[in-house]
Amino acid sequence: MKLLIGNRNYSTWSLRPWLVLRHFEIPFDDEVLQLSGPDWRDKIAARSPTGKVPVLIDGDLVLPETIAIIEYLADTFPDKPIWPADRRDRALARAASAEMHAGFPALRNHAPMNLRASHPGRVDLDAVRKDLHRVETLWGALLERSGGPYLFGAFSAADAMFAPLATRLRTYELPISDMAGRYVEAIYALPAFQDWLGMALQEPWIVDDDEIDVIQGRVAPGTLA
Structure with a gap:
């Protein structure tokens, strides 16, 4: 089994199934297909x-397609708790994952994932306020129901879906509640995420389309070292 992924520093959709594969100890190889050049x-x-x-x-x-890959893994390895065991929790996990798949456009556009970067204060809060409110509401309800540290107690595919969003909150130091902050910390503490992060930090490639300085017009494309 092989997973073709984009640059680890930037590729949100690649991170999600990779975390499922690594966390649940499913044997696989990966290959990076660069998103520039x-x-x-x-x-x-x-x-x-x-x-x-x-x-x-x-x-x-x-x-292709992240959610389809995750569902295939869950079907292929039914002994792995990729989705919550409880039927209602499983339904809520899929609903949250679908919302992440289709929603949060402002955070996607204004705060691209960039694991190597730290850009506090660089995002227009008015532009992302609605998305931040929804994140707080959704995470808060699920974490209160489960008791944490992950959305359904133990790490599941739903957490893999939200992991890139958690990185955006940290990279741009967006204002979040203590509850949301603890969840972001739980994502970063996950050994599988740490594995991905370590490799992302070693990548030399730059993707201009995901660099906030280029997006906001502070530097010209192709000039970042």
Whole structure:
């Protein structure tokens, strides 16, 4: 089994299934397909049906899309608690994951994942206030129900879905409650996340489209070292 991923520093969608695979000790290899450089889109399109990452390869199966990959892993390894065991919790976990998949556009656009960076005060709070409120409401309800430290007690696919958002909160030091802060700390404390983070910090590549200085027009594309 192989997972094709983008640059670890930036690729939110790659991080999610990678965390599931690593945390639940499912044997796999990974391969980085860079999200920049000459003809990078063509190179990914040659390996991915959608022209995007991640892609899971299992024998002759070539499977794109993060949630589909996670569901395939849950079906293939039913002994692994990838989703919560309780039927109602499982439904809530899938609902939260679907909301993350389709929602939080302001945080996506104004606070891109960048694990190597620290940019406090660089995000327009008015632009992301609605998303931050929803994060607090959603996480708060689930953590109160479960008792934490993760959304459904033990780490699950729902936490993998929200891990990139947690990194955005830290990178840009966005204002959050103590409850949300403890959840962000729990994500960072996860050994699988630490493994990913360690590799991300060693990457030399820069993706201009995910650098806040380029997005906000402070520096020209191609000038970041």
